[in-house]
Amino acid sequence: MIYSSYEEKKSEKTLWFRREKQPKEKIKNKKLQIPEGIWVRCKGCKEIIYKKEIERNYDLCPKCDYHFYINAKKRLSLLYDEGKYTAFDENMLATDPLKFRDRKKYKDRLKEYASITGLKDAILSTEGAIANKQVVICAMEFKFMGGSMASVVGEKIVRAIEKCIAGNIPFITVSCSGGARMQEGIFSLMQMAKTSGAIGKLNEAGIPFISILTDPTTGGVSASFAMLGDIIFSEPRALIGFAGERVIEQTIGQQLPPGFQRAEFLLEHGMIDMIVDRRKMRDTLITLLNFFDKSPQNTPLPQNQK
Ligand SMILES: [Zn+2]
DSSP: OOOOSSHHHHHHHHHHHHHHHHHHHHHHHHHHSOOTTTTOOTTOOOEEHHHHHHHHHTOOOOTOOOBOOHHHHHHHHHHSGOOOEEEESSOOOOOTTTTBSSSEEEEEEEHHHHHSSSSSSSSEEEEEETTEEEEEEEEOOOOTGGBBBBBBHHHHHHHHHHOOOOOOOOEEEEEEEEOOOGGGGGHHHHHHHHHHHHHHHHHTTTEEEEEEEEEEEEEEHTTGGGGGOSSEEEEEEEEEESSOOHHHHHHHHHHHOTTTTBBBHHHHHEEEEEEEGGHHHHHHHHHHHHHOSSSSSGGSSGGGOO
């Protein structure tokens, strides 16, 4: 290329530099054009995975079996026969006894989370059948204020337990919670005693209670009904504990061992009974329900024929 003057050459040069920038911007724009949520970075193996592939695989990472979060409704549809169940106590609403307000009013927060999750509070009480056996399952919804337990969650669990006692139905919970809900203060903390008391009555009635822990099960939920199951099992690598790791380290002035508060660590230390892969969760429940079922039609061999 022949330049008529130095100035022209200089401007061409600047243009050339500008041109160099342009393709980069184009790439950036292209990246932005990819619709959000198609690819997901796995928290387990850090691989980037096609979201649909995860959804087809029970929301597990196809490379490392990392268990991604699933909502309460999806969870229940994986457990019940044909994914069908009936919800009850759906319209129970928190009353905001403290008239609590932080950056937002508690009442407004409740409305906001109700529109996100389609639930009125952080738990879904349901009844239905697993392998034709009647069960009641309460599944917690983490997307509703971190699955926090307050008056409604406590009351719904107690009512579900009363239903189980009245009908001699096994009780199952699926926990996914950050703990007690601070917006209801002491009323939230009281749910620990209330739900634990109800589990006591369930025990007295001789009705089995199976507690399933998912990532995370912490605070007031782990400190009450979730750890009171006749059988307690957890999904792999779920965080289970009471206080956060940093708080414990600061309190005891010691570094915690690796894997502390993970399901595998709890199993090793006898805090839970087993770790169950999400794909085997329903089959495991069927085995357990058969084991607990003392009705005559379930007994394979009468005592005198043994
Ligand atoms: Zn992975």
